Amino acid sequence: MDLNDDNPARAFEQRRPRLLRIAYRMLGVIAEAEDAVQETYLRWHQADRSAIRDAEAVLVRTVTRVCLDILKSARVRREQYVGTWLPEPIMDVVEGEDLTLSLMMALERLSPLERAAFLLHDVFGQDFDVVAAALERDPAACRQLASRARAHVREARPRFPITERRGHEIASAFFDASRSGDVNALKALLADDAVTYTDGGGKVAASLVPIHGQANVVQFFESLHQRLGPDFFQCVYQGLVDGLPAIVAMDPKGGLQTTAFGIEEGRIVEIYIVRNPDKLERVRRFLG
Template sequence: MKPPDANPAEVFDPLRPRLLRIAYRMLGIVAEAEDVVQEAYLRWHQTDRAAVRDAEAVLVRTVTRLCLDVLKSARVQREQYVGTWLPEPIVETVEGDDLTLTLMMALERLSPLERAAFLLHDVFGMDFDEVAKAIDRDPAACRQLASRARSHVREARPRFPVSEGQGRELASAFFTASRSGDVNALQALLAQDVVTYSDGGGKTKAALNPIYGAEKTLRLFDGLFLHSGLALSKLVYEGAIDGLPAFVTLEADGVLQTTALAIEEGRIVAIYVTRNPDKLQAIRRAVGEEVS
């Protein structure tokens, strides 16, 4: 890579999308990722850029270390979070990787260093010497960190994933069944061990704990249909959220909501519902013209 120019933005701006992707994958919150990248930009201004041989390596290192600092305090915040914590949903395809919402949830169970080593090496293609510099550990330790993380991700990765087309069809069928009160149609879509996660963050109504099993999930959606006006849901987006078949709705109570589905062997094995308005600003911008 050519040495940095005198103009800091000229080098930084082309790298900003990659730095944002790294920060988002590390933190799971768009606003926090944007703050980290902006802080990295301010530090880049203050850097002796003439002495920098590889600007991208330096900036990735800066962003990674800032993310690790954020994660230290985030652990405490998430322990105090009201209900289930889900990563902030985004509709963009992220760099063509296959790190879906389900796998991001698996990364939440890792230490910050394990998460950083795995993401930088396995997702963003950095060699372990570069990873070692980024997280201030030796390459052998980074290999161990990434290996432990990889085993967690392997366990969470779907064994029999469906095609994009099948995923869209199932998501559409799920929307129709859940919003029409058709319990039989809904039951046919669910795996017996399906889990429903709902993130309201204490800001909107949502189940505080995961709902396990098809029977309880059916009761949940039947109750929501009868008492919460699911039939009045307005569909504003169909597509993918963090790599999963998904849709966005404006619900009867005026809350914007995302629903993403993990699917194996043609059945829904996990339902991720995000209702916390603090986590839906990026979604609102993406589908804003449809929300009224």
């Protein structure tokens, strides 16, 4: 059914989940993505319906432009952010999308236009004519934007992907080793060039800079074990966070943190820890 019918509200709602996914991948924050979709909804209702020939393209173009406007101010806020900024964790994974947290972090290093061109074309399957209209650039320029983004994403994409089951086994083994302070087990699980990112947002304790190298990452988790003891964090959920094997843990006061693992050739290359409570409310609701 074409969206250009007599019930624009129903037509929009059919596309809302897709628009929200586009907005989240652009912005990395669910609340901002929801705001972008709501603004798109308002503009959709104000549009001249007689001038709409391809409603899907109109909605994609609108949400993209709204996200680009939001990114202008969001980038300023992120520059002022306390410590490392990580995307807000989401617990559900959309079938057919392989844009994991690792790849989203790679996209963070791109310009907003490069990010939009890649997401719209490579992830959400939009023709370059639609991408060009959304970005107000010609199709050739959008192809170049997507190509540059693709090169960065290719570097971040795992060359030797593992099964989901094996990923969860490694995540569980790392959680157990970190709680027990087993230094040898931690070393065996970590790649030599492993990096740990922690996002506390200035609200809770977290490393303000990324921790690079196997020895430094081991020392970081060993010091946590010595300071907090083995029973401080309890695993309350194991599954996927933004497409990566992850553990959700709770401290004695009910504080949550998500720990997601990027894994290459059976060893952990990236650890993403989100502790900022502002980013974990939806995780808490997911857990019930």
